[in-house]
Amino acid sequence: SLTNKLSSVFKKLRGHGKLSEQNINEAMKEVRLALLEADVNFKVVKDFMERIRSRAIGKEVLESLTPAQQVVKIVHEELISLMGGASNGLNLSYKPPIPIMLVGLQGSGKTTTVAKLGRFLKGKGRRPHLIPADVRRPAAIEQLQKLGEQMGIPVFNSNPQEKPLMICQKGLRWAEAENGDVLLIDTAGRLHIDEALMEELKEIQRALLPREVLLVADAMTGQDAVNVAQKFNEALDIHGVILTKLDGDARGGAALSIKAVTGKPIKFIGVGEKLDALEVFHPDRMASRILG
Amino acid sequence: VAGRKKIDADLLAELEEALITSDIGVKTTQDLLRDVSLKVQRKELEDADLLKKNLQEQMYLILSQQEKPLSLSAARPFVIMVIGVNGTGKTTTIGKMAQIFKAQGKSVLLVAADTFRAAAIEQLEIWGQRVGCDVIKQKSGADPSAVVFDGLHAAKSRGIDVIIVDTAGRLHTKVNLMEELKKVRRIVEREMPGAPHEVLLVLDATTGQNSISQAKMFHQAVGVTGIVLTKLDGTAKGGIIIAISNELKIPLRYIGIGEKVDDLREFSARDFVEALF
Numbered sequence: 239s240l241t242n243k244l245s246s247v248f249k250k251l252r253g254h255g256k257l258s259e260q261n262i263n264e265a266m267k268e269v270r271l272a273l274l275e276a277d278v279n280f281k282v283v284k285d286f287m288e289r290i291r292s293r294a295i296g297k298e299v300l301e302s303l304t305p306a307q308q309v310v311k312i313v314h315e316e317l318i319s320l321m322g323g324a325s326n327g328l329n330l331s332y333k334p335p336i337p338i339m340l341v342g343l344q345g346s347g348k349t350t351t352v353a354k355l356g357r358f359l360k361g362k363g364r365r366p367h368l369i370p371a372d373v374r375r376p377a378a379i380e381q382l383q384k385l386g387e388q389m390g391i392p393v394f395n396s397n398p399q400e401k402p403l404m405i406c407q408k409g410l411r412w413a414e415a416e417n418g419d420v421l422l423i424d425t426a427g428r429l430h431i432d433e434a435l436m437e438e439l440k441e442i443q444r445a446l447l448p449r450e451v452l453l454v455a456d457a458m459t460g461q462d463a464v465n466v467a468q469k470f471n472e473a474l475d476i477h478g479v480i481l482t483k484l485d486g487d488a489r490g491g492a493a494l495s496i497k498a499v500t501g502k503p504i505k506f507i508g509v510g511e512k513l514d515a516l517e518v519f520h521p522d523r524m525a526s527r528i529l530g
Numbered sequence: 531v532a533g534r535k536k537i538d539a540d541l542l543a544e545l546e547e548a549l550i551t552s553d554i555g556v557k558t559t560q561d562l563l564r565d566v567s568l569k570v571q572r573k574e575l576e577d578a579d580l581l582k583k584n585l586q587e588q589m590y591l592i593l594s595q596q597e598k599p600l601s602l603s604a605a606r607p608f609v610i611m612v613i614g615v616n617g618t619g620k621t622t623t624i625g626k627m628a629q630i631f632k633a634q635g636k637s638v639l640l641v642a643a644d645t646f647r648a649a650a651i652e653q654l655e656i657w658g659q660r661v662g663c664d665v666i667k668q669k670s671g672a673d674p675s676a677v678v679f680d681g682l683h684a685a686k687s688r689g690i691d692v693i694i695v696d697t698a699g700r701l702h703t704k705v706n707l708m709e710e711l712k713k714v715r716r717i718v719e720r721e722m723p724g725a726p727h728e729v730l731l732v733l734d735a736t737t738g739q740n741s742i743s744q745a746k747m748f749h750q751a752v753g754v755t756g757i758v759l760t761k762l763d764g765t766a767k768g769g770i771i772i773a774i775s776n777e778l779k780i781p782l783r784y785i786g787i788g789e790k791v792d793d794l795r796e797f798s799a800r801d802f803v804e805a806l807f
């Protein structure tokens with residue numbers, strides 16, 4: 239663990255008398271290593287290290303009887319402060335039906351997460367309605383319809399021959415007629431560098447004005463997380479992020495990278511394949527996980 | 531990085547960034563750079579451009595040893611099991627591979643052994659229709675081993691050349707799901723000695739260091755004989771396969787470069803290293 243590594247660093251430094259600013263460099267190397275091994279983006283780590291360095295060379299570490307624990311405490315606090323933030327929930331204080339759109343790379347977990355959000359909202363007494371707007375992936379519409387059936391949540395009968403924009407517009411009118419109060423839109427996975435498909439998302443956004451555009455990102459994403467998050471945020475000014483597959487053993491450094499580069503909050507995490515596997519994001523738990 | 535004649539700390543820092551941001555990993559990056567640093571110290575390397583070439587050569591050496599295309603043996607049916615964590619592109623890759631084998635004049639049968647995920651069977655059936663091959667399936671929720679059993683017997687009785695088994699995505703850390711996978715493999719072995727002839731692990735190029743953990747645990751559980759690296763049409767470099775190749779020595783079969791049926795290429799170590807940085 240990081241604490242153990244830092245303890246042995248400080249043990250060998252302490253043998254030479256009082257800790258100095260130079261000694262701390264050794265400890266900073268271990269922290270940097272831990273973050274890179276956790277898949278935090280290279281540049282994000284660089285910025286983060288500058289952030290904690292000023293605290294690390296301060297009295298709280300140099301005069302501490304347990305400098306290793308102190309450094310870990312600082313790193314932990316700074317991680318929480320970076321990833322934490324106010325708006326964790328969904329903003330649902332609007333005139334219904336409130337459109338919420340989920341976007342992201344191929345295979346990140348959007349369709350499953352749309353269904354999970356539907357279940358979450360139904361559990362809160364809401365009337366979620368789902369729109370399958372992915373006409374590219376084979377059986378994507380069926381996938382969401384089956385999930386909706388499992389939960390007794392209405393799913394729009396999208397016509398795969400129509401364009402996603404048309405499906406969303408029809409779906410909105412359908413939800414209004416059905417007295418739905420939250421409209422969850424599942425979009426096709428796409429590359430952040432595919433201009434035509436990114437434009438397609440912008441079109442849907444302009445037409446439906448979703449109150450929440452949420453980026454669904456895989457927790458095991460590596461260095462590329464910053465590129466993806468940046469592009470989706472530039473195109474859509476996302477409201478938040480949902481990090482999936484946190485039931486695995488990925489350290490999840492992508493969480494820090496995404497937050498650092500977009501400034502947008504991580505609202506939920508996916509912790510399993512079943513529809514009840516959705517939790518609210520806790521920055522302190524994520525910080526511990528990243529540090530390993 | 532090129533066009534700079536002096537090798538200094540700045541250049542090495544630049545190279546470190548390029549390697550790490552390609553998901554090569556910290557330890558592998560340190561090993562690669564240590565090697566060139568030694569050469570620089572011994573004055574064996576004094577040109578910045580040659581330094582970059584040297585790094586590429588090191589990576590090429592590791593990857594070229596695993597550049598082994600999948601070749602169908604004389605076994606009939608040749609049984610391929612496709613495995614991996616959730617969402618990496620297994621089902622799509624199966625569709626692409628079926629196309630390749632059909633183009634080689636082989637008869638192909640697909641087995642829908644993902645009986646868990648919503649519409650997984652329908653998804654594979656559509657690929658079967660696109661490529662022109664049958665799909666063996668049972669009801670959703672059936673025992674995957676039972677579907678594989680059916681598939682093997684259908685392949686034998688129809689004289690099928692290649693059978694490709696689609697399995698459900700599963701995290702390598704889920705013991706019960708890994709046990710299920712082991713059971714599927716045992717059924718295949720029992721019904722056809724020598725099979726499965728290929729156990730193909732599908733890895734997502736956007737995944738970071740966790741790919742190593744995935745490769746190790748799937749390899750430990752069922753023995754991986756080939757790797758497909760998907761989604762290389764994005765901006766992720768997939769550098770993690772250098773560490774995987776170095777440690778596990780598993781053949782690199784294909785790369786996925788898109789969502790269409792012909793977006794699958796045989797792995798080329800030279801192309802990969804040139805695209806890396």
Ligand SMILES: Nc1nc2c(ncn2[C@@H]2O[C@H](COP(=O)(O)OP(=O)(O)OP(=O)(O)O)[C@@H](O)[C@H]2O)c(=O)[nH]1
Pocket residue numbers: 342343344345346347348349350351372375378425426427428482483484485486507508509510511515616617647699701
């Ligand atoms: N273990 C685990 N699996 C998940 C989680 N969320 C989604 N999955 C699985 O990840 C795979 C991909 O999920 P999908 O919902 O199809 O992903 P998608 O983003 O809609 O995929 P595309 O539409 O193709 O872009 C499926 O096998 C899901 O069951 C999670 O939190 N944990």
Ligand SMILES: Nc1nc2c(ncn2[C@@H]2O[C@H](COP(=O)(O)OP(=O)(O)OP(=O)(O)O)[C@@H](O)[C@H]2O)c(=O)[nH]1
Pocket residue numbers: 344345375427429614615616617618619620621622623644647650697698699700760761762763764785786787788789793
């Ligand atoms: N851009 C790109 N997308 C890909 C590639 N391979 C697969 N995909 C997409 O990734 C998503 C997931 O593909 P699937 O084939 O459903 O993945 P899977 O591993 O079978 O998923 P599960 O069965 O749910 O675990 C789909 O949207 C595919 O079109 C690739 O090489 N490039």
Ligand SMILES: [Mg+2]
Pocket residue numbers: 348349350372375378424425426427
């Ligand atoms: Mg989907």
Ligand SMILES: [Mg+2]
Pocket residue numbers: 620621622644650696697698699
């Ligand atoms: Mg699949």
